[in-house]
Structure formats: structure tokens, C-alpha cells
Amino acid sequence: MSDPVQKPDTPYNFAYLDEQTKRMIRRAILKAVAIPGYQVPFASREMPMPYGWGTGGVQVTAAVIGPDDVLKVIDQGADDTTNAVSIRAFFAKTARVATTTRTEAATIIQTRHRVPEMPLTESQILVYQVPIPEPLRFLEPRETETRVMHALQEYGLMHVKLYEDIARHGHIATTYAYPVKVEGRYVMDPSPIPKFDNPKLTNSPALQLFGAGREKRIYALPPFTKVESLDFEDHPFEVQRFCEPCGLCGATGVYLDEVILDDKGGRMFVCSDSDYCEGRREEGHRGHLAGALAGAAEAGE
Amino acid sequence: MSAPLNETQAPLLSAENVTRFYGTRLGCREVSFQLYPGEVLAVVGESGSGKTTLLNCLAARLSLSSGAVRYLMRDGVMRDLASLGEAERRFLMRTDWGFVHQNPSDGLRMNVSAGANVGERLMAVGQRHYGQIRGSALSWMERVEVPADRVDDSPRAFSGGMRQRLQIARNLVTAPRLVFMDEPTGGLDVSVQARLLDLIRALVAELDMAALIVTHDLAVARLLSHRIMVMKEGEVVEEGLTDRVLDDPREPYTQLLVSSILQA
Incomplete structure (x- = not known):
């Protein structure tokens, strides 16, 4: 695959996968974009990382990335966790692409279970890592049956799950992997993002690609696709609300992580999107715990 | 007859x-x-x-x-x-149509509550109002003599006879x-x-x-x-x-x- 004359500076083909594999994945992506929300099977490869660490997302990223792309990888919103750092390093090594932690500077964002707080643009691609692509899996274990249900749009069962939630908890207690209907046709699992992020899926200017490596499925939301979260007329879809702003940057209306501070019940809420939080602090925003915990939080990072 | x-x-x-x-x-x-x-x-x-x-x-x-x-x-x-x-x-x-199986666990969804079992067909034909679905489930459970306070119990907690009655209710809910x-x-x-x-x-x-x-x-x-x-x-x-x-x-x-x- 490499130029026989010039000695390659990396033993890997560009972005690790061989060209035929990338073509195969691109064909699956094109099909997925053509049928929004439909799960396209693809010949998922073994990747040099365990299943569950984002093998699907990595393959999708490898298929769409070019030498001029700038890659950002987030894991639960953070750029600095093992998974995010490793995947960034993987592409820095195998594709020699520039990486960044800044949302607005990235052209490809691979994400594990969050959508960045900052609105995305038409020049960006969001790649989701998906553990279980089939939204009906835990309701109907037979793959043959779920395929027929998708084909015939038999989605009553999805509401059975929501009914169960309300019957047991008094409200829809599904907080992540909240099922959505794409363009009034396919019911799709938006990967385990918090339902807080569901409203960001609809009409997004960015292309959204979903890769499930173990389950060998790719699906997609083309830009400006209508995505509705399923609900009942008398129990409409709602996102999580937080009782206090981010402790570090004072942001409201963003998704927050709870951080346990001590064993006496002390806790704080901080932005799950670490880049967004840092950006706000650079702009001079300060949360009520920023001064007291600045040292501790940096030590923790 | x-x-x-x-x-x-x-x-x-x-x-x-x-x-x-x-x-x-x-x-x-x-x-x-x-x-x-x-x-x-x-x-x-x-x-x-x-x-x-x-x-x-x-x-x-x-x-x-x-x-x-x-x-x-x-x-x-x-x-x-x-x-x-x-x-x-x-x-x-x-x-x-309805189809009542000999073994109720073939015809019921054993992992969801009795109410959801009865309501499933209604949701499948497009009912999207929780209160109404639950109301139908309760009235059907009453008609087949399953106590209404069992509506949120799993059919696993039901006796054989109750399961069979629940299966009948689940089938008859769409008339x-x-x-x-x-x-x-x-x-x-x-x-x-x-x-x-x-x-x-x-x-x-x-x-x-x-x-x-x-x-x-x-x-x-x-x-x-x-x-x-x-x-x-x-x-x-x-x-x-x-x-x-x-x-x-x-x-x-x-x-x-x-x-x-x-x-x-």
C-alpha cells in the first residue's frame, strides 16, 4: 500500500485501515445517509482496541478522515479521559492528522455518549460510538423479528417500554439512549447520549454518523434531518434539569456531571463538556466553587 | 349453547x-x-x-x-x-384477530407489567395517550376478573389462571x-x-x-x-x-x- 520508492514514515496505511476496507465502510455510510435512521450492516473489522471502546466509531472516523481534517475525540464530554486520549493518539499516529480539544476547531468529532454543547456547523462531522444499535433489542431479542418490525414500521413495542417507565416511576424514566423517530420513519437508538442531548440531533447542520463495531452496523442522520423523541400525549418528552449551575464556570442549560468531593456528602456539579467549560472560564465566567476548587479540580484532571 | x-x-x-x-x-x-x-x-x-x-x-x-x-x-x-x-x-x-395460546407465557410479554401487556395492541395501532391506554387496560382487567391493583405487576407474579385471563384481555382489547x-x-x-x-x-x-x-x-x-x-x-x-x-x-x-x- 505504501510508496515503494520512499520509505514510509509510519508502518500503517493512512488511518490504519486498508483502502478496500475504507471503501466498504464508505459504501455503508453512503447507504446510511441515503436512508436516515436505517441500520446498514457492514463488515466490521477487528481493531487494536477492545469492543466497547469505540471500535465502530473508530472505523467510521478512519473511513471519512482526510489528511487535512482536524480531529477531536470526547468521552462523556471530556477530552482528557483514557478513551479519548487513546483514540486521538491513534489517529495522530496512523493518519498524521492534527488533533484538537476545541469544538469549533474540529472538522471531525468522534464522541462517546455526548453531543458538544457548542452548536455544530455544516463543515463538521459528528461520529458516535454505539454499543447496541438496535432500539428494540431489550424488548424483542430476535434480530430477524426486529428487522421485520423496522421494515413494517411496527413500533408499538417502543411505547410499551415508555408505558412501563411511567407505570413504575410515574414519569418516563429513560434518561439515556432515549429512542427517537427519524423523519417519521425509522425508530433509532441515538447511542447512549443523555436524553438532554436529543433535541440537538434534530435539524443539526452537521452530518451525524453512528458506528457499532461489535454489532456491525452503521447508521446516519444527514444534515437537517427531523428527529423526534418518542413520548405520550399526556407525558411529553422532557430533558433533564439541574438545580444548580456549573460549579466552575457558572453555566446553566448545559449537561452537568455530579462530582463527589468527600465522604461527608459534599458534591458539586460541573459541565460534562470539558472544552465548553474551559472556554467559558477563559472568557472570565466563574462558578460559585471555581476559586475554592480550582486547585483540586486541576489536580483531579 | x-x-x-x-x-x-x-x-x-x-x-x-x-x-x-x-x-x-x-x-x-x-x-x-x-x-x-x-x-x-x-x-x-x-x-x-x-x-x-x-x-x-x-x-x-x-x-x-x-x-x-x-x-x-x-x-x-x-x-x-x-x-x-x-x-x-x-x-x-x-x-x-386474537390468538390465545395454551401456554400463557407464549402469548404474553413476561417482562412487562400486566397493564402494558393489555395496552400493547392499542399502542401498536397508534394510541399515544398514556391515561387512556391505562384506563382501557384497567377496564379490561376488571372484565376478565384480574384485580385492578395487579395492573403494574409482572405476569410472572400471576397464577396460571390469572395469566390465562390476562392473555385473553390482551387479545380482546382491540375488539x-x-x-x-x-x-x-x-x-x-x-x-x-x-x-x-x-x-x-x-x-x-x-x-x-x-x-x-x-x-x-x-x-x-x-x-x-x-x-x-x-x-x-x-x-x-x-x-x-x-x-x-x-x-x-x-x-x-x-x-x-x-x-x-x-x-x-
Whole structure:
């Protein structure tokens, strides 16, 4: 695959996968974009990382990335966790692409279970890592049956799950992997993002690609696709609300992580999107715990 | 039960030479009959006589080797079930038909609550109002005599009789015109059986449903059905009004069946 004359500076083909594999994945992506929300099977490869660490997302990223792309990888919103750092390093090594932690500077964002707080643009691609692509899996274990249900749009069962939630908890207690209907046709699992992020899926200017490596499925939301979260007329879809702003940057209306501070019940809420939080602090925003915990939080990072 | 037969009406279901082979082995052969709206037909016979095969063929759960089953759709057109598309067939199954399995766990979703079990068909046909779905579930549970305070319990926590009643409620919630029942009282003790039979009889009369009941228990057939078909080795050997067949069996095999009931 490499130029026989010039000695390659990396033993890997560009972005690790061989060209035929990338073509195969691109064909699956094109099909997925053509049928929004439909799960396209693809010949998922073994990747040099365990299943569950984002093998699907990595393959999708490898298929769409070019030498001029700038890659950002987030894991639960953070750029600095093992998974995010490793995947960034993987592409820095195998594709020699520039990486960044800044949302607005990235052209490809691979994400594990969050959508960045900052609105995305038409020049960006969001790649989701998906553990279980089939939204009906835990309701109907037979793959043959779920395929027929998708084909015939038999989605009553999805509401059975929501009914169960309300019957047991008094409200829809599904907080992540909240099922959505794409363009009034396919019911799709938006990967385990918090339902807080569901409203960001609809009409997004960015292309959204979903890769499930173990389950060998790719699906997609083309830009400006209508995505509705399923609900009942008398129990409409709602996102999580937080009782206090981010402790570090004072942001409201963003998704927050709870951080346990001590064993006496002390806790704080901080932005799950670490880049967004840092950006706000650079702009001079300060949360009520920023001064007291600045040292501790940096030590923790 | 007296027969409410109205021969001027069009039949609801019509079977024409229904034949099913499993490879070279016979399931059922050349069964023909017509079922009218509101009529209850029992299919009796010993184990292995082809009753359940016939039922599955009629309910479009098995393909036929030859013959045809026609059904009067809600728009008044008689259609061959084999000509229905998969989508139409499944829609028919969850709206206009019910299927009560012998083993309730085959017909129920054991991992969701009783209320969700009853409400599933409503949600499948597009109801999206939680309060109304739950209201229907509660009223149906009351009708089949399952205590309303069990609505949020899993069917796993139910007794066999309650499960079977729940399965019936789940099937009847969309007001089907035809219900298939495969040994609905099998595996239940006698007193529970009696109550269930009472319930089925009342519901069938009240809702004016047609029912096709497969059973090996002649007492069930006598209690529930207007007409009876006796099967042996895959073929219908005798057919007629329930009282006539059971009180005055003509075929030696039917005589044997009737005489083998223990006289209390």
C-alpha cells in the first residue's frame, strides 16, 4: 500500500485501515445517509482496541478522515479521559492528522455518549460510538423479528417500554439512549447520549454518523434531518434539569456531571463538556466553587 | 349453547381443502368449513390428530401445502389469506384477530407489567395517550376478573389462571371479530377451568365474536361451542352441531371419544 520508492514514515496505511476496507465502510455510510435512521450492516473489522471502546466509531472516523481534517475525540464530554486520549493518539499516529480539544476547531468529532454543547456547523462531522444499535433489542431479542418490525414500521413495542417507565416511576424514566423517530420513519437508538442531548440531533447542520463495531452496523442522520423523541400525549418528552449551575464556570442549560468531593456528602456539579467549560472560564465566567476548587479540580484532571 | 347461525350472512372465515404436510408426514388434509360471524366452532380430537396444525394454518401462522383460507376483511371483501402481504397479515393479527395460546407465557410479554401487556395492541395501532391506554387496560382487567391493583405487576407474579385471563384481555382489547384459541384451559385445575370457561362464554356472547377453539376436552367443546369438528389422523371424521355430535355420535371414532369421558 505504501510508496515503494520512499520509505514510509509510519508502518500503517493512512488511518490504519486498508483502502478496500475504507471503501466498504464508505459504501455503508453512503447507504446510511441515503436512508436516515436505517441500520446498514457492514463488515466490521477487528481493531487494536477492545469492543466497547469505540471500535465502530473508530472505523467510521478512519473511513471519512482526510489528511487535512482536524480531529477531536470526547468521552462523556471530556477530552482528557483514557478513551479519548487513546483514540486521538491513534489517529495522530496512523493518519498524521492534527488533533484538537476545541469544538469549533474540529472538522471531525468522534464522541462517546455526548453531543458538544457548542452548536455544530455544516463543515463538521459528528461520529458516535454505539454499543447496541438496535432500539428494540431489550424488548424483542430476535434480530430477524426486529428487522421485520423496522421494515413494517411496527413500533408499538417502543411505547410499551415508555408505558412501563411511567407505570413504575410515574414519569418516563429513560434518561439515556432515549429512542427517537427519524423523519417519521425509522425508530433509532441515538447511542447512549443523555436524553438532554436529543433535541440537538434534530435539524443539526452537521452530518451525524453512528458506528457499532461489535454489532456491525452503521447508521446516519444527514444534515437537517427531523428527529423526534418518542413520548405520550399526556407525558411529553422532557430533558433533564439541574438545580444548580456549573460549579466552575457558572453555566446553566448545559449537561452537568455530579462530582463527589468527600465522604461527608459534599458534591458539586460541573459541565460534562470539558472544552465548553474551559472556554467559558477563559472568557472570565466563574462558578460559585471555581476559586475554592480550582486547585483540586486541576489536580483531579 | 344455542346456535345463533344466520346462513344469509356471508361467512367470516372460509376454509377450502386446507392441507398441510410436514415433508411427507401429514399435518391435516382437505379440511373445508365455513365459520360465520358470532359462531363458536370447536375442533376436537386426540393428541396428534392435526388440530393445532389446522388452527395454525387457519390463523396464517403456517403456510398451506394446498387449499385456501379466505377471510372477510373489515371492508367487506373476502380475501385469500395467502395473498395478503406480510404487513397486512400482521395488522390483521393484532387488530381483527386474537390468538390465545395454551401456554400463557407464549402469548404474553413476561417482562412487562400486566397493564402494558393489555395496552400493547392499542399502542401498536397508534394510541399515544398514556391515561387512556391505562384506563382501557384497567377496564379490561376488571372484565376478565384480574384485580385492578395487579395492573403494574409482572405476569410472572400471576397464577396460571390469572395469566390465562390476562392473555385473553390482551387479545380482546382491540375488539377482534375472530379469536383463535389453542387449548385455552389446558394446564389449569378444574375449578379455575370452570371460571375461565364461564368467562370466555360470557365474553364471546357479549362481544359477538367468532371463535375457533381447539381442545381435546369434550366438556370444553360442549360448554363453549355451537358447532364441533372431530379430527382423526389429520382429517375431519365428523362435523355438526355440538349437541348432535356429542349426544348422538355417528362415527365409531367419535363414539369412542365420547364414551371415554369418565362419568362422574
